[in-house]
Amino acid sequence: MGVNTRTEPVPGHQISVEVQRRLEVDGVLPAKVMRPTDAEDAARGLRLCDLTPAAVVVWGGGTQMRLGTPPRRYDVALSTERMTQVLEYEPADLTCRLQAGITVAELQRTLGEQGQRLPLDPPHPKRATVGGMIAANTSGLSRSRYGTVRDWVIGVAVAYPSGKVARAGGKVVKNVAGYDLMKLHIGALGTLGVVAEVNLKVQAQPQASATVLGHFEASSPAIEAGVKLSRQYLAPAAAIVLDRNALWACGLTADWSWTLALKLEGYAREVDAARDLAARSIREAGGRVEGQDIPSSFWDAARDWSVPDEPDAVLRAMVPLAAMPVLANAMPREGQAMVQPAAGVAEIRLPPALAGSALRRLRAAVGENSQVIVASAPPDAKTSLDVWGPPPPGFAIMRALKDALDPHGILNPGRFVGGI
């Protein structure tokens, strides 16, 4: 890894060993760094890397750098840290245009001043950037109610290795002109281009919100109650099922083995009705309801839980709703678990040494139409883990798309599914 066969010098700015270490990805260090100030700037940089060729890893806040397979090569770190401007924001249009390097927290602060928000909550918003959120498709815990990144991005400007900046979508919420290339870049881990500008749809902050906890002896009734609620009109904004360890990691303690935590949002009356419905569903499923004095820090901790500071491995399973109970039975006893029953997602945090066997067990349990990936793992553990699992359906097309947009394979080589 990191062996360069090129003859040209690597473009970019020389960096100190210290900075090199900070920009390490899965144990590989870059030679240079680029800090473009806008889309055109980034495109010019990519063009130079393409000519060299030099392998580029794009950096936002770095919160998702443990996602993906280790890079095959890594010469230049392209950081978006100087692209942090809010370019346009018209609250009455419920849209905004930003540079991709702005942090999610900064964006939310700007929107919050107008009583608005982006209803996505990726982990560590103070560090995570909007560009990173797009590249890693980190939507947070409210995805079953508010959708994922793809539902809120209405336009992008992308810098390509060709040296060109190409836009797709636009500034308006309804727009079907041209191909929806935004979708290609969401969750692509920066392998097709560098998202430099983003147009987002935003929404008004909810009138009211509340939290209800339900404590259970076993995981299945908690998950089933969560799935059932998600099929209702008054579905919770977020529903998570945590085991005792995960609950503790989020700052709460309970005598019960499993806890269903529900975040309710909407008009005040709707939240009242949803609270009644939630309490009833929890009781019917045999749980005990707790709805008082839950610190607001709980949801922040839950949001950040899947990107731990500790060197844990995190496995993520994505399954159909009806398969949630099956998944629950296959979850390892060791480590911590957080299930999003309404979203069909379950995450397990455990010591890296145990990740391999847990991964195999989960993959066998969830079957064909589901996926289990390694969302995070220390570099040394990754070498023995099949991070992405088998290539998804349509992989041949994905490969061809990669070749069409990044013909020399300079963008994040090797980090994406199937070795892309």
Place this chain on the structure above:
Amino acid sequence: MLDFKRQLSTHGVPTPVADIDMDLVRDCIHCGLCLPKCPTFRALHHEGDSPRGRMWQIKEASLGLVSFDDPRFQTHIYQCFNCRACETACPSGVQFGPVMEMARAKTPPQNRRDRLVRAVLLNGLLPHPRRLRIAGRLYRTARAIRLPELLRRSGAWKVMPLGKFAAFPPVGDTSPRQTPLAAVTPAAGERRGRVGLLTGCIQDEMFHGSNRRTVLALAKNGYDVVVPEERVCCGALASHAGEAKTAERLAAGTLDAFTRLNLDAVIVNAAGCGSNMKEYELQLRHDNQRREAGGAFAGRVKDASEFLVDRGLRPPTGHIRARVAYQDPCHLVHGQKIHQQPRQALKMIPGLELVEIVESDWCCGSAGVYNLTHPEIAEEALSWKVKHIIDSGAEIIASANPGCILQIGMGLQRAGKDIPVVHVMDLLGWAYGDETQRPPVVRRAMA
């Protein structure tokens, strides 16, 4: 060969052919909203057999871009039920029925079966009261001597022309003798007006009893009911099939016969006839003497349920404890936009539970003479209808048009279902005290 737009821009807009009202044709903006409501498009899957496709063909033919005599034009135009479901679906207000009739008038059908039906039925029988009476008596005699049972048991119906109709006749009348309707039936109770009744052609020969019960219902509601001395045929079947000349002559006769009688309203209990008579202004557009009168007359034509319910139906007292479904005749729901009144009339019968059939506003395949000219497609439409009726759990089907009653009755009997198909006015008449011709299900429900 050029496409439409290029053809017009290359050659200019040609003069439309005669006898086609181009404004009516151009009402269609080919948006396609009618397609999912078209039974022949569902059965055949070709654009040419959809309302939009047919309007397009008529437009091109009217501009001389294709020929009215083209056999493919004929096929698609005559493959249409003319059920007018597309009119209900159409937000542009296209008058599909009249346009279709204009187009059919330009191109008499070439195939043998169609020509035979036209010669025998539309021109040879229906317009001639005497011939019709003889045919009616033959039909009822055949039923009286139980010919249908014989055909069913021997299986002979399967190889006979029209065998299925002969073997599975409707509930209707079976007595060879018929007491003619009184020239004037006086109103019962407080008198509310004076109306005429179109007794019809097929309706009176096969469903004379329904006519009698219609008179009863009208009289019970306070109307003197007048029946023209001379039997009149309104020309609906001829008109819908594009036999414009016959249709126009019959329309003139009907108009004259009723105009003489000085009536508040002309009541019709056959949906096809009512729909036709409400369009007499269009029918008689070439008749300088009658064109205006046609428009005024059309305003006085009312379907029996429409009239009774809109004027305030007097509640009947006889109970009919049964699940009844109403099947919308196309020419009532689409042709006359009458949807609610027959249902409201039924709901006023004590004990009656009204249930809905899925796609109750879809054509059963009877479609005038269509089930004779295009039996295969008609059969497919009938099979959907029979399935939906069975699924509805209804014990009795009420409708309001002789063709539908014949066709659906035949389909249900053939499927081995003892679900009688009767007229809304039959049920109303029985609930008002008439005791004749009640099918066993109704007798039980009234016991």
Place this chain on the structure above:
Amino acid sequence: MGQGRLGTAMETGARDGLLRRLREVVGEQYAFADPYEIRLYQYDASPETALPDIVVIPGSAPEVADVVRLCAQAGAPITARSGASSLAGGTVPVHGGVVITFPRMDRILEIDVDNLRAVVEPGVVNLALSHALKPYGYYYVPDPSSQGACTIGGNVATNAGGPHTLIYGVTVNHVTGLEVALPSGDLVQVGSQKAAETTGYDLTGLLVGSEGTMAIVTKIWVRIQPLPPVQKTLMAVYPDVESASNAVSAIVRTGILPAAIEMMDKLSIQAIEAASHAGYPLDAGAVLLLEVDAIPELAEELGQRMAQVCRENGATEVRIAKNDAERQALWKGRKGAFSAMGRLSPDFYVMDGVVPRTKLPETLAKIDAISVRTGYKICNVFHAGDGNLHPLVLFDAFKAGQYEAVLTIGDEILKLCADAGGSVTGEHGIGLEKRENIRYIFSDDDLEVMQRVRQVFDPHGLMNPGKLFPTDGLEPSPSVSAPSPARRQPMPAGQGEDLWV
């Protein structure tokens, strides 16, 4: 417009050979090239027409795949045509070739309430799906005004919207997976189907809205959603469109999230009333139709609050639908609005521009000025909540010069939408109609990347050719396309050291 070839393009021998092979796949009666019959596949709901060479009506996904493969082998263009209710000429076979239609593929394959999914064939009519879901208490959200006729397959191709997509999103937000036939003849499944998410690039998101230029959709997995307990609908009457537009902004500012905000101007109100008697007052300058989804205990309150905001912003009358029948009546007028224009004029040309919501009043004023200047009447019926305008220019195609004049007006309107920061199409698609207008919002560089993506799926340009892209200058230019040793230039010395500090 310099279209080059128009319609029927195949040589007789080649066409007959292909027809023979296609008939082996779909059967005699479902593939034809009869010169009379193909005339019935030259149009859709737009003013565009062009004749195909062959029409095919396949009955299953494998048949579609075989058809696509045979066409690709023969080098014949392929245009998918489902409900053919396109207002942008999306289904008009402008380069001839083979038109594939889907009336035989209209099955709802699965309703899976447990996983909140339905699986359908492309020919399923949009409204038929929601009807089928209703007994379960669910529905499929996107509801284009043509939902009684347009199909899910067509919705996927155009990423269709509708009035109720304001808070719930458009087609792409409700489609989770696709099965598509590629020119290679392969049937490929993409997306997550029933699982919440999957890995890899979001090919489903890319294919939705690609207007049939990449692949033919043969199966669709859609998300279904619980029916809202109550839909509170109200109509507000305004003296003019400007005050109505201001009311829309005021409602958005209150934090209420209506499920739909629709507006109709004076001329449209008259046409709609003539067609469907929806109960809109004929003397109104503008009518707003607002709907909010809520639980019963909240619906009344929200309805009243919206009504109050409407009144505060100049509504002369506010009417809240008391029951479903009244609600349906209010909507019936709106849904039939386009077609109702047939009452005012023999022909009309409908646009589909989008502007930021705050730019509505000034855009409408500019459109009005165009109408005054040109003498052509222009109606406005639109999704005010998301700034999606549908100006309808009324004309008579049988009068010389009118069609051309109207095209110019349309072009001008789209230009001003683009200049206001909007788009040239919000839901109808670029199709044939707006392929030149797309330049108002996208540069050559933007389009070049799109073309490169298209070629991954369709290297020979056979899938719905002549759509979506401008007619000229879009072949990928050698300097930015596929890698070749020739274009690798020596790096200027020292560059890159100082630029990105």
